[in-house]
Amino acid sequence: MSVLSTPRSAVRLASKGTPLREHVFRIALLSSLVIALGFLLMLLIYVLEEGWPRIDATLWENMPSIRRPETAGIQSGIIGTLWIIGLTALMALPTGVLAAIYLEEYADRTKWYNRVIELNISNLAAVPSIVYGILGLGIIARWLDFGFTVMTGAITISLLVLPIVIISAREAIRAVPPSIREGSLALGATQWQTIYRQVLPSAVPGIATGSILALSRAIGEAAPFLMLGAATLVRFNPEGVWSSFTVLPLQIYSFISQSREEFHILASAAIVVLLAILLLMNSVAIWLRNRYQKRW
Amino acid sequence: MTSGQRRLSAAAMAALAVAFAAGCGGSPSTGSEGTSSAAPAEGSALTGEVKVDGSSTVAPLTQAASELFGEEQAQVKVPVATSGTGGGFEKFCNGETDISNASRPIKDEEKAICDTKGIKFSELTVATDALTVVVPKENTWATCLTTDQLKKMWEPAAEGKVKTWKDVDAKFPAEELKLYGPGTDSGTFDYFTDEINGEEGASRKDYSPSENDNDIVTGVQGAKGGLGYFGFTYFEENADKLTAVQIDSGKGCVSPSVETAQDGTYAPLSRALFLYPSAASLKRPEVAAFLDYYVANINAIAKDAKYIPLNPEQEAKLKSDLTSLKSQAG
Numbered sequence: 001m002s003v004l005s006t007p008r009s010a011v012r013l014a015s016k017g018t019p020l021r022e023h024v025f026r027i028a029l030l031s032s033l034v035i036a037l038g039f040l041l042m043l044l045i046y047v048l049e050e051g052w053p054r055i056d057a058t059l060w061e062n063m064p065s066i067r068r069p070e071t072a073g074i075q076s077g078i079i080g081t082l083w084i085i086g087l088t089a090l091m092a093l094p095t096g097v098l099a100a101i102y103l104e105e106y107a108d109r110t111k112w113y114n115r116v117i118e119l120n121i122s123n124l125a126a127v128p129s130i131v132y133g134i135l136g137l138g139i140i141a142r143w144l145d146f147g148f149t150v151m152t153g154a155i156t157i158s159l160l161v162l163p164i165v166i167i168s169a170r171e172a173i174r175a176v177p178p179s180i181r182e183g184s185l186a187l188g189a190t191q192w193q194t195i196y197r198q199v200l201p202s203a204v205p206g207i208a209t210g211s212i213l214a215l216s217r218a219i220g221e222a223a224p225f226l227m228l229g230a231a232t233l234v235r236f237n238p239e240g241v242w243s244s245f246t247v248l249p250l251q252i253y254s255f256i257s258q259s260r261e262e263f264h265i266l267a268s269a270a271i272v273v274l275l276a277i278l279l280l281m282n283s284v285a286i287w288l289r290n291r292y293q294k295r296w
Numbered sequence: 297m298t299s300g301q302r303r304l305s306a307a308a309m310a311a312l313a314v315a316f317a318a319g320c321g322g323s324p325s326t327g328s329e330g331t332s333s334a335a336p337a338e339g340s341a342l343t344g345e346v347k348v349d350g351s352s353t354v355a356p357l358t359q360a361a362s363e364l365f366g367e368e369q370a371q372v373k374v375p376v377a378t379s380g381t382g383g384g385f386e387k388f389c390n391g392e393t394d395i396s397n398a399s400r401p402i403k404d405e406e407k408a409i410c411d412t413k414g415i416k417f418s419e420l421t422v423a424t425d426a427l428t429v430v431v432p433k434e435n436t437w438a439t440c441l442t443t444d445q446l447k448k449m450w451e452p453a454a455e456g457k458v459k460t461w462k463d464v465d466a467k468f469p470a471e472e473l474k475l476y477g478p479g480t481d482s483g484t485f486d487y488f489t490d491e492i493n494g495e496e497g498a499s500r501k502d503y504s505p506s507e508n509d510n511d512i513v514t515g516v517q518g519a520k521g522g523l524g525y526f527g528f529t530y531f532e533e534n535a536d537k538l539t540a541v542q543i544d545s546g547k548g549c550v551s552p553s554v555e556t557a558q559d560g561t562y563a564p565l566s567r568a569l570f571l572y573p574s575a576a577s578l579k580r581p582e583v584a585a586f587l588d589y590y591v592a593n594i595n596a597i598a599k600d601a602k603y604i605p606l607n608p609e610q611e612a613k614l615k616s617d618l619t620s621l622k623s624q625a626g
Contacts, residue, residue: 065363066356066359066360066363066601067360067363067364067600067601141392142390147392148347148377148392229349229377229379229383229387229392230377231347231348231349231375231376231377232355232376232377232378233355233359233362233375233376234373234375235362235363235366235373235374235375236373236375244345244347244373244375246375254378256508256510257352257507257508257509257510258356259509259510259513259529259530259533259534260533
C-alpha cells in the first residue's frame, strides 16, 4: 500500500509547489554535497600531487630518518598505528557492545541512575581527545605505571572510542524490531538466548559499521599521543605491548615541523597512506553492512 | 616490567596476532632498514632502550645521533620525543626518561622537583645555536637592530602600543609591525625573553605564536613589516626567503653565523644547547654507550644535522665533563 501511495503523493507535491522553489531547494541540497566532497577532493589532489614522488616501496620499507629525508620511510608509524588500532579493537569493541546490550536490553529506564549513565555516555562522546590524553598520562602511564607504551596508548584510545562504540551499538540493537524479541520469548527462549541468538546476529551489521567508523576516527588522532609523550622519531617497530611506539599522525606532525622541503613531501606521502588505511577500513564497514544486512 | 605485566602482554600479543592475520593479511616485518647488514661493532652487542625527550630545537641533533649510533648498536633503541624543554624536564624529573634535551639550562623550580624525586643529573653542552631574528627580503630598513629596539618591540609594555616600525624608531617607515615567535612552552621563547626583555617569559602577548617554525617562516615572508625569531638552523634552510638581522648589543652590528656563535661575539642571542643525562640511567650500559658515542662524535653529528659545532675548548670541556660524570657514577 505504501509503495503505491508514495509516487502519487510525490507527483501531487511537485505539481502544487512553485517550480522555482523546488529548484532552489534542489540546488541547495546539491551544493551542500559538492562543498563536502569538494574539500575532500581538493585535499586528496593536493596531498597526492605533493607526495607523489615519495609514494613508493621505500615509504613502508624504511624507518624514519632525520639524516636522509629523501629515503626516509614511515614503517614504524604504520606498524605502530596497526598495533594501537588492533589492541583498541580488542579492548573497546567487546566492552562497548556489552555495555550497549545492558543499556538496551536490561537497564530499567525509570531508574534515575540508568538515565545518568546514558546522559554521561553522550557527554563523553563529545569530550575533546586531548582530555583523554591527560587522563592516559595521569592515570595509565603514571599511576598504573604502564609508562609510555603501546598498552598505554591503546587503553587511552579505547576509552576515547568507547562512548562512540556504545552509542552506535545501541542504535543497532534498538533497530531490531521488538516483534523478533517477543517471538523468541514467546517460543520459550530465555532473555539471554533471545539476545544471543536473535538480537545480536541481527544487529551485527550496524554494530560493525559503527565500530569501524569509531576506530577510523581513532586512527587520525594525534593529540592524545602528544600528551602521552609518544616519541616522534622511532626507528624500530613495537615488539610487544610494553614497547615504545609512534603512530602515523604523530610522524606527519613532526615531518611538517621540519625545515627541509623533503620532509614536507614525506608528510604528504604519509597522509596519503593514512587516508588509504582509512578508506580501506571504511570499505570494510560498507561491505560488512551490505553482506549481513537483513530487511524485516 | 612486572611478571603480571608480562603475562598480560603475552596474552594480548597472541590475541593481536590473530587480529592482524584476519585484518591485514600481510605480516608486519620486524626488520629495520640498513642495520641488518652491518655487523655489530667490536665488543658485545647491547640491547635496551634509551628514552630521550625534551626540546624540539635539540631533537634533530639527538635524532641524528640516534641514527648514527644505530649503525653500531642496532639492538639499542633510542626513541626521541619532542615535548619541549619544559615538558621534557617534567618527564625527566619524574624518572620517565633517561636523557632530556634542553635549549636552556634547567630552572631552579625544575631542579627542586628533580631533587624531591631523587633524580640526579648533570648538564652537558652539546652544540651552539644563534637565535636568529628574521625579516622578509623586502625589508630594506632593518639591517641591524639594537637589543633596545628589539626590547621595544617585544616587551610586555609594547602590547597594543608599538604597532608600526615607526613606533620602534622614528627613522623606520610607518609599516605595520607583524611579530611572529615560538609559543610559551619553548625554550627558545624563554631564552629570547630573558635576554631581550630582561625577564624570562615576559613578552607582549599580541604576536602570532607557533610551535612550528615553518609557520614563522611563512608568516614573516608574507608580511612586509614582519619580524620573527628562531634557531639558526632554521634560518639557514630558509636563507633564500628571509634576511637575518644583525644584532647590536653595544659593540657594533654582528650577523649570526657559525663563527660569531662559536666565539660568542653574536651576543646576547648565541646560546648553548644542552643534554641532561640522569645519573641513575648512566649506570645502564646502553645509556652509557649512547652518550659515549654522542660525545665522541659530537661535531660530526652536529655538522650532519646542520648545527653549529662546538669550538675546541667547548668540545674538550664536554669530553672531560662526561669522563668525570662517569667516574662519579662508578
